[in-house]
Amino acid sequence: MVDVYVDNTKVIDDFEPGTxxxxxxxPAGSYTLAITAADAPDASAxxxxxxDLVVASGMNYTAVAHLSEAGVPTAALFTNDTSAPGAGQGRLTVRHVAAAPAVDVLANGAPAITGLTNPNExxxxxxxxxxxAAVAAAGTTAALIGPADVVxxxxxxxxxxxxxxLADGTLALAVQTVATK
Structure with a gap:
């Protein structure tokens, strides 16, 4: 577990990985994000x-604490697309934030996204x-994660x-939904 601080104020206590x-x-502006060991007395270590994160007005973001491809703890700020996807359609965004090399995303057994690298989407x-949906090493179809039904x-x-x-055998999926227009 970890604690999350924004501008030296604890905003999340005892956050569990994968949740x-x-x-x-x-408000729009610049913020400083720090993630500490659980129950740290402050954001100093x-x-x-x-x-440092810059947040624009009217945008939808997700801040993600994750591992780099090499396994180093890091954080990224992603902008969530809230534009209308079209009649009878929805949007699927896949984000690679695992300590793993490039992956392919399989939809119903066929590659739908290829060569996705950390920290990209x-x-x-x-x-x-x-x-x-399943995640496989790039160029393969053997699932490292999944398959899982994605609505x-x-x-x-x-x-x-x-x-x-990948090295620790802890690969997993987390799913978030964001309303669009």
Whole structure:
């Protein structure tokens, strides 16, 4: 577990890896993010950061504490696409935040995203429905994660995170949904 500080104020206590937390509304501006060991007395000895983040007005973001490809703790700020995906469609965003090399994302057994590297994302607009998704090493079809059913819903950006560590055998998925217009 870890604690999360924004501008030296604890905003999340005892956060567990692989979980998602409540939404925060903050004004546009610059912020400093620091992640400490659980129950640290303050943000002076972070395990990640401090990281300076700039937040624009009217945007939707997700801050992610994760491992780099090499397994080093780090953080990234992703912008969530809230634009309308189109009639009868939803958006699928896949984010690679795992200590692992490039991956391919398989949808219903076929490569849908190829060569995705940490800390990047790939976005697809898909028909509403459920797909069977898996993550495989780039160029292969042997699942490292999954398969798992992923619901593509209208007016929704379904965001799937591949996180954890390949070397430690802790690869997993976390799913977030963000409303679109």
């Amino acid at each position: 998602l937390t409540k939404t925060f509304r903050i 972070p395990v990640i950061g401090p990281v 790939s976005v697809l607009v898909l028909p509403v429905g459920t797909i069977s 593509i819903a209208k007016r929704t950006n379904t965001i799937v995170y591949a996180w954890g560590s």
